[in-house]
Amino acid sequence: MNLLIQYPSSVVIQRLLTVLEFVPDGIYIVNPEGITLYVNAAYEKLSGFKRKDLVGRYMGDLINEGYIDQSASLMVLEQKKTLSIMQKLGRKKDVIVTGRPVFNQDGNIEMVVSSVRDITYLNQLKNDLERVETISKLNNHRFTFDFVGEQKSQFLFNSPQMKEIVQKVEQVAPFPTSILITGPSGAGKEEIVNLIHHMSDRHKKPLIKVNCAAIPEALLESELFGYEGGAFTGSKKEGKMGLLELADGGTFLLDEIGEMPLPLQAKLLRVIQDKKVQRIGSNKSKKIDIRIISATNRDLEKKMHAGEFREDLFYRIAVVQIEVPPLRERLGDIDVLIDHFFYNFKEQYRIEKELLPKTKQVLQDYHWPGNIRELKNIMESLIVSIPEVIIKPEHLPRHIFHSAYKLFPKNLKNQIENYEKMIVEEAINRNNSIRKAAKELGVHHTTLLKKLQRWGEGG
Ligand SMILES: Nc1ncnc2c1ncn2[C@@H]1O[C@H](COP(=O)(O)OP(=O)(O)OP(=O)(O)O)[C@@H](O)[C@H]1O
Ligand SMILES: [Mg+2]
Structure with a gap:
């Protein structure tokens, strides 16, 4: 359907319209009242809208119904001159629309012809470029590390204290040595764990994180160690693999280790010493190779003196210690x-x-x-x-x-x-x-x- 055919010299127009169907840019034509007369195939493809839904419709209504966010055609009708705007089509595509008024002999607008060019890709390039420029500007005196995982994150620093920490991380990352990271809440302890894992040759193996404070004591044990089928009421028939076993070959973060209950501390000590895990209810143990990193914002030595943290465990988990200073x-x-x-x-x-x-x-x-x-x-x-x-x-x-x-x-x-x-x-x-x-x-x-x-x- 197109309403242009009602114009005089319709045979010529028909031929021109056939040509327009092959133009790669979207073409959109409206009459002086802002009613859509014609859209070409490229416009349908760009926008995902069908011409039967647009032709005969007033642009203002199309805006209200969310088809487009603003109308170049209406602006051209109002300002009576050629203009270009950036527009969002169907709320997803970035396009640049150039609307041109076509005047009749009396100097009145007969129609507005708009061309619509997809610049989504161009915009992406522009954003990427801006990003790279900003990053290289920021990069002058500091290092960044990009982790491309399920979530992209960046580790940023510029202070001498953090440079020293990163050097230490680079030094110890390749070894399976256990590391204790201390520092106040929100200072970036977990980010340092990510850094260590990604700098080690374990980076293709799992990095499993358990927050000891967030899981109730009874559950924490079965989460860490897993259990045999029928080990306790309510347990799964076929048993369950524990997270320690799941992390085999990789890195294991015991977050907020200061909150780990004493009986579990004893069990964990055994895992670290024997490099083996035993599921609850099983008499067999399995060899595992994990690097343990622990993190806490508590003073573990104080907890140790108060008898709330095992001294033998402390020395096992804190072979290397990294203290993250507060941001200030x-x-x-x-x-x-x-x-x-x-x-x-x-x-x-x-x-x-x-x-x-x-x-x-x-x-x-x-x-x-x-x-x-x-x-x-x-x-x-x-x-x-x-x-x-x-x-x-x-x-x-x-x-x-x-x-x-x-x-x-x-x-x-x-x-x-x-x-x-x-x-x-x-x-x-x-x-x-x-x-x-x-x-x-x-x-x-x-x-x-x-x-x-x-x-x-x-x-
Ligand atoms: N060096 C860094 N560069 C960029 N973002 C960072 C950096 N350090 C931390 N962040 C961000 O700051 C927030 C807090 O960091 P993180 O979770 O590692 O802190 P935390 O020390 O583990 O805190 P908590 O003790 O509360 O668990 C996160 O969103 C993290 O992505
Ligand atoms: Mg944390």
Whole structure:
């Protein structure tokens, strides 16, 4: 179906339309009322829509029904000139649409012909390029490691403390030696475990992680060791392989090992000493080859002295010890992590945002009690929850903004100015216009403009 056929000289048009069917770009033609007259085969293919669903329809309705997010044709009709827009087709394809008005002898628009080119691939290339550029920019003074697994993650660092840790990791990774990683919550202990596993020759074998604090004691034992068929009521008939056995050849993380109950500690010690596991209810044991890494944010030595952690187990699991310092003690990492997460969340949510240098400085000076986890969460929340494109210090969560009192001394002038800013911003939001806001506030609108300009520059 196409409505162009109703136009004069329909034979010529029919032939032209046949030609258009072979054009690789999508072609979309609307009449002066914004009603679709024609779409070609390439457009159907690009969009996944059928022409019978589009022809005869008003563009505005197609937007409302979610076919397209904006209409170049309607803009051309309104502005009476050729223009190009980026558009999302069917919510998935990125296309660039160029709409051209076709005028009749009287100078009125007769139709709008739009060509639609798929730039999804180009956009991907652009994003990849931007990513590579940012990464190489970030890379100047630090190392990164990419793990391509089920989830892509990057290990970033720049501080001398972390450089030393990574050197140690590189040194010990090839050996099956057990490693204890200590450090506060969110500091990156688990990421270091990933790093060790991926740097070892075990990287093609499993890396199994068990959080000793998250699993109830009775279950933890059967998860770790497995059981024979009928070993206890409720157990599976055919028995179950334990995680330690499953990790054979690979790496095993005992996360939050400080929470492991004493009886299990004894059993674990035996596994490490004998390099064998025995399923619950079985009298046979099986040889296993695993590297054990343990992690904790508790002080194990203190637990040892309190009789809550076995001394013999401690020395077995802590042949090599790695202590991850809190983020506030490795200032060199904060900067690269801010850039990294900010860029990544921008890309992930396809949102354009900018951090003012002053905002970044507040973030750098903050003491990050929740370490990298906290930093990552804050960066995500800044990207998704601040409507403004430019993120100013006052957009930061209150506790972070207030931590920067040295940067923003609370003298009278500052406090009055902050209050003034708030009043002006509210008036502008309410009136949706600087001129109207000025009128409401009883000041000349150039006064208001000057203020906004000054605040914009000052951050
Ligand atoms: N060097 C790093 N580069 C990039 N991201 C990191 C780095 N270190 C940690 N992260 C990220 O920070 C978050 C917290 O890290 P991780 O889970 O390793 O901390 P943790 O020390 O194991 O914390 P917890 O004690 O609470 O288990 C994760 O999202 C992780 O991906
Ligand atoms: Mg952890």
